[in-house]
Amino acid sequence: MPLGLGSNLSRAISKPITPGIVTDNLVLKHNYNAGSVVPISDGSVYTDGANDNINFGPLDMPSGAFTIGGWFWFASGQLEERPSLIGRATWAGTAKGFLMRFNNDSSASDTTALQVVMGDATSSGNNQTDVYSTTIVRDQWNHIMVTVDGEASGSKTLKCYLNGALDSTHTSVHYVPDDTSTTDFLIHKADNMNAGDSEVKGYACNCALWQTDLTQSQIKSIMNKNYAGLTSSEKTNLVSWWNLNASYSSSDGDTNVVFDNYHSGGESLGSEMVIDGSFNNNATSWTVDTSNDSAVSILNNAVTVTNSGTTGYGSIQQTSTDFVDGNYYKLTFDVTALTTSDGITVYNYNSNLTKTLESITTPVTITDYFLASNTDGVDIRAICSSGESITIDNISVKQVNGNTGTLS
Numbered sequence: 001m002p003l004g005l006g007s008n009l010s011r012a013i014s015k016p017i018t019p020g021i022v023t024d025n026l027v028l029k030h031n032y033n034a035g036s037v038v039p040i041s042d043g044s045v046y047t048d049g050a051n052d053n054i055n056f057g058p059l060d061m062p063s064g065a066f067t068i069g070g071w072f073w074f075a076s077g078q079l080e081e082r083p084s085l086i087g088r089a090t091w092a093g094t095a096k097g098f099l100m101r102f103n104n105d106s107s108a109s110d111t112t113a114l115q116v117v118m119g120d121a122t123s124s125g126n127n128q129t130d131v132y133s134t135t136i137v138r139d140q141w142n143h144i145m146v147t148v149d150g151e152a153s154g155s156k157t158l159k160c161y162l163n164g165a166l167d168s169t170h171t172s173v174h175y176v177p178d179d180t181s182t183t184d185f186l187i188h189k190a191d192n193m194n195a196g197d198s199e200v201k202g203y204a205c206n207c208a209l210w211q212t213d214l215t216q217s218q219i220k221s222i223m224n225k226n227y228a229g230l231t232s233s234e235k236t237n238l239v240s241w242w243n244l245n246a247s248y249s250s251s252d253g254d255t256n257v258v259f260d261n262y263h264s265g266g267e268s269l270g271s272e273m274v275i276d277g278s279f280n281n282n283a284t285s286w287t288v289d290t291s292n293d294s295a296v297s298i299l300n301n302a303v304t305v306t307n308s309g310t311t312g313y314g315s316i317q318q319t320s321t322d323f324v325d326g327n328y329y330k331l332t333f334d335v336t337a338l339t340t341s342d343g344i345t346v347y348n349y350n351s352n353l354t355k356t357l358e359s360i361t362t363p364v365t366i367t368d369y370f371l372a373s374n375t376d377g378v379d380i381r382a383i384c385s386s387g388e389s390i391t392i393d394n395i396s397v398k399q400v401n402g403n404t405g406t407l408s
Contacts, residue, residue: 042245043205043243043244043245043246044071044073044203044204044205044244044245045187045188045203045204045205045244045247045258045407046202046203047188047189047199047200047201047202047203047204048199048201049075049077049078049080049083049199049200049201049202050199050201051199051408052188052189052199052407052408053186053187053188053189053199053200053407053408054186054187054188054204054242054244054258054405054406054407054408055184055185055186055189055191055405055406055408056184056185056186056187056240056403056404056405056406057184057185057326057403058088058179058181058183058184058185058326059088059184059185059209059240059403060177060179061087061088061097061098061177061178061185061209062177062209062211062239063176063177064150064211065147065148065149065150065211065212065213066147066148066209066210066211066212066213066239067145067146067147067148067208067209067210067212067213067214067219068086068087068098068100068145068146068208068209068210069086069100069143069144069145069146069161069207069208070086070143070144070145070204070205070206070207070208070242071141071142071143071203071204071205071206071207071223072085072141072142072143072144072200072202072203072204073139073140073141073142073202073203073204074102074112074136074138074139074142074200074201074202075138075139075201075202075203076138076139077201078102078200078201080197080198080199080200081103081194081197082101082102082103082190082193082194082197082198083101083102083188083198083199083200083201084099084100084101084102084186084188084189084190084193084194084198084200085100085101085102085144085187085188085200085204086099086100086186086187086188086204086207087099087100087101087185087186087190088177088178088183088184088185088186088191089117089118089119089178089183089190089192089193090121090178090180090183090192090193091192091193091194092121094119094121094122094128095117095118095119095121095128095193096119096120096121096176096178096180097118097119097175097176097177097178097183098116098117098118098148098175098177098178099116099117099118099190099193100114100115100116100144100146101114101115101116101117101190101198102114102115102136103115112135112136112137112138113132113133113135113136114131114132114133114136114144114160114162115130115131115132115133116129116130116131116133116146116158116160117129117130117131117193118131118148118158118173118174118175119174119175119176120153120154120174120175120176121176122174128174129158129170129172129173129174129175131158131160131168131170131173133160133162133167133168136162141203142162142163143161143162143163143164143223144160144161144162145160145161145214145219145223146158146159146160146161147159147161147213147214147219148173148175148213149213150213153173153174153175153176154172154173154174155171155172155173156171156172156173156174156175157169157170157171157173158170158171158173159213161216161219163223164216164219164220164223166216178192180192185403187204187207187242187244187405188200188202188204204244205243205244205245206225206226206227206241206242206243206244207241207242207244208222208238208239208240208241208242208262209238209239209240209241210237210238210239211237211239212236212237218234221234222234226243226245226261227241227243227261227262235262238262239262239403240260240262240263240402240403241260241261241262242258242259242260242261242405243261244258246258246265247407248266248369255369255370255371255406256406256407257328257369257371257404257405257406257407258404258405258407259400259402259404260401260402260403260404262402263400263401263402263403264401264402266330266369266400266404268400268401268402269330269398269399269400269401270398270399270400270401271398271399272396272397272398273321273323273329273397273398273399274318274321274378274395274396274397275318275320275321277333277394277395277396277397278301278393278394279298279301279302279303279393280301282298282299282301283298285318286298286303286316286317286318287316287317287318287319288303288314288315288316288317289313289314289315289317290312290313290314290315291312291313292307292309292310292311292312293307293308293309293310293311293312293386294306294307294311294312294313294314294382294383294384295307295308295314296314296315296316298316301393302336302391302392302393303316303391303392303393304337304389304390304391304392305382305384305389305390305392306384306388306389307384307385307386307387307388307389308386308387309386310386311383311384311385311386312383312384313381313382313383313384314381314382314384315349315379315380315381315382316378316379316380316381316392316395317377317378317379317380318377318378318379319377320377321377321378321397322377323372324372324399325372325373326371326372326373327371327372327399327400328369328370328371328372328399328400328404329369329370329371329372329397329398329399329400330367330368330369330396330397330398330399330400331348331367331368331369331370331378331395331396331397332365332366332367332368332394332395332396333365333366333380333392333393333394333395333396334363334364334365334366334392334393334394335357335360335362335363335364335365335366335390335391335392336362336363336391336392336393337362337389337390337391338357338360338362338389338390338391339387339388339389339390340357340358340384340385340388340390341385341387341388342358342385343356343357343358344356344357344358344382344383344384344388344390345357345382345383346366346380346381346382346383346390346392347380347381347383348368348370348378348379348380348381349379349380349381355368357390369400369404371406378395378397380392380395
């Protein structure tokens with residue numbers, strides 16, 4: 001029985017969120033030992049082949065041995081010439097890095113011929129390896145994994161596995177990781193090589209990257225699992241794993257992200273970046289800003305914004321916090337008291353958080369994940385009308401560990 005969405009495919013495609021998570025009765029595994037079909041994922045990401053992808057920023061791929069791949073559904077009706085599944089590579093006359101894609105150049109039979117492009121960006125000689133696998137069947141799930149050993153560039157061996165079977169082996173492969181500052185690691189698009197015609201129409205889930213070349217037996221075991229099903233040995237040398245079965249949407253709907261399941265799906269965090277987020281020293285570590293008739297007071301280990309007339313904002317700021325551009329952070333704070341007639345809007349000036357609070361029971365914790373981009377410091381603002389007030393405590397910002405992707 002083929003792996004796939006089965007009879008539910010047309011229903012799933014007919015109303016996708018693009019890009020978005022599809023959760024319509026996915027079936028990705030045939031359990032031959034049990035003699036039955038069982039699901040190993042309760043969702044996958046869908047991209048429309050025109051504008052959608054998942055961007056993980058400048059993720060550093062291993063310089064030595066590695067394994068990369070996952071489950072992919074390559075749909076009919078592709079809109080682009082070189083749909084790219086996963087990787088990070090640069091083309092500047094020669095290739096540098098790794099990219100798994102399909103290609104309809106004259107050297108490939110058609111757009112379902114799998115191509116792996118690898119290179120070391122040397123100026124002359126055989127510096128690029130184009131690997132063509134056997135034809136990938138469209139409109140069904142295929143598990144595609146590529147392993148590369150740790151030998152020197154020009155002496156590497158690449159193996160391509162299709163649905164657990166060794167599909168092809170290639171020697172004398174050239175490769176060094178792409179470290180170009182402007183190139184990102186993407187799923188379902190290329191950031192540099194033929195980027196304008198590289199989007200994929202289809203699905204992806206349970207994608208992963210290891211810094212070792214897995215064996216065929218390991219790949220056959222892993223292909224039948226999501227992250228929760230991996231053994232401890234299968235997590236050894238794992239860099240990242242993305243189930244791609246759920247996403248976090250910011251409160252304003254502008255940012256949708258997928259977390260690295262190897263790093264607890266967004267809950268493995270770095271150290272605290274806010275100084276005295278509990279206001280134990282009251283206003284010592286904070287500055288305030290206001291507009292119109294709003295006022296800010298920091299007393300009794302909390303900050304309160306009030307308004308006595310014309311609608312305005314009250315802001316609590318800490319400019320010493322230095323975020324790293326391109327990293328994701330988790331912001332939380334507690335609303336311990338709220339007085340409002342038609343809702344108070346709370347937002348983080350340096351992220352996409354915009355949340356209107358009304359008819360809530362306090363205390364309540366507000367959470368937001370945001371991508372740092374040329375912004376420093378914490379700036380929590382509340383917009384209040386006459387007679388309204390809000391009290392905030394326990395402000396926290398911590399970096400999200402792992403490789404987080406942005407759906408765009």
